[in-house]
Amino acid sequence: MSNQLPEANGFRIIGKVEDFTSFPASVTIDRDPYFIIQTACQEDAPQEYKLVSAICPHAGGVVRPWENELICPLHYWSFDPATGQSTNVPGEQLDCQPIQISDGQFIISAS
Numbered sequence: 001m002s003n004q005l006p007e008a009n010g011f012r013i014i015g016k017v018e019d020f021t022s023f024p025a026s027v028t029i030d031r032d033p034y035f036i037i038q039t040a041c042q043e044d045a046p047q048e049y050k051l052v053s054a055i056c057p058h059a060g061g062v063v064r065p066w067e068n069e070l071i072c073p074l075h076y077w078s079f080d081p082a083t084g085q086s087t088n089v090p091g092e093q094l095d096c097q098p099i100q101i102s103d104g105q106f107i108i109s110a111s
C-alpha cells in the first residue's frame with residue numbers, strides 16, 4: 001500500500017482495530033447505524049470482518065444483536081450477522097460489505 005492516507009486511495013477509516021474489543025460492535029457512519037461483525041470462526045483461520053447495516057430492509061427498523069442473530073424489534077425479521085441474510089424471510093438481507101485492516105485501522109471502500 002502506498003504512503004497516502006487510505007481516503008486518498010478510495011477507502012474510508014472506520015476506527016482503530018484496538019478500540020473494538022467485542023463483536024458485533026456498533027458504529028455510526030454518516031449518522032447511520034452499523035455493526036462490525038467478526039466472521040472467522042476457526043481458531044487457526046485469519047480474522048475477517050464485515051460492516052453490516054443495522055437498518056432493516058423491511059421498514060427501516062434498527063436491528064439489534066440477540067443471541068447469535070440480529071433481530072429487528074418492529075416485526076421480528078432476523079438476520080445472520082455473518083452474511084446479512086435474513087433467517088426467516090427468504091431473499092431479504094441487510095446491506096453488508098467487507099472490512100479491511102490497514103495500519104491498525106478498520107477501513108472500507110468509500111464507493
Ligand code: FES
Pocket residue numbers: 056057058059060061072073074075076077
Ligand atoms: S421494519 Fe424490521 S421487520 Fe419490519
